[in-house]
Amino acid sequence: DTAVSQTPKYLVTQMGNDKSIKCEQNLGHDTMYWYKQDSKKFLKIMFSYNNKELIINETVPNRFSPKSPDKAHLNLHINSLELGDSAVYFCASSQEIPGRGEQYFGPGTRLTVT
């Protein structure tokens, strides 16, 4: 009965590789998000989609490309991985418009770039 799920939970890869993280929510929400949490626990929004449309795109390198095939899925593809990309990436969803209401977070994907 997982509300927001992410795969994989752990991802270890070398610099220069391309990797993807998948996210799915079964809550019927219209809005989904990707957040990055660094080693100091600072949580920063990267992207947000509402009804499959990109509505928030923070200052994120264009090596990061989100894709929303449908309202229940928001995937994150990262090209040419760098050491600084190491972090925990959280997917989230909400029923209300972005910036309003409770966000439901997934368990996170810990990305380690070596």
Next chain:
Amino acid sequence: GESVGLHLPTLSVQEGDNSIINCAYSNSASDYFIWYKQESGKGPQFIIDIRSNMDKRQGQRVTVLLNKTVKHLSLQIAATQPGDSAVYFCAENPNTGGFKTIFGAGTRLFVKA
């Protein structure tokens, strides 16, 4: 600029005592605030929210206070339990600048048995 910060990065309390976690925000345009709890190895979990037209809101064992004059937010946890040990984040939503939630740096709460 945009910033949501916390006065105390680490707070240690005795089990059964009340906890108060503070947060300062700088964006006057913020009109919606949320507290999240993040346990080790998990994603943040919603605790309570408050809109700017309110000063206080109560939940189960938690109370959020909002002081718009000094741009201050606090989370009070009554009768703190070991299960309350976590990192707590305040977050703000400005009503300008496009729908993004801005998280504070987080406060780690330790509950001593």
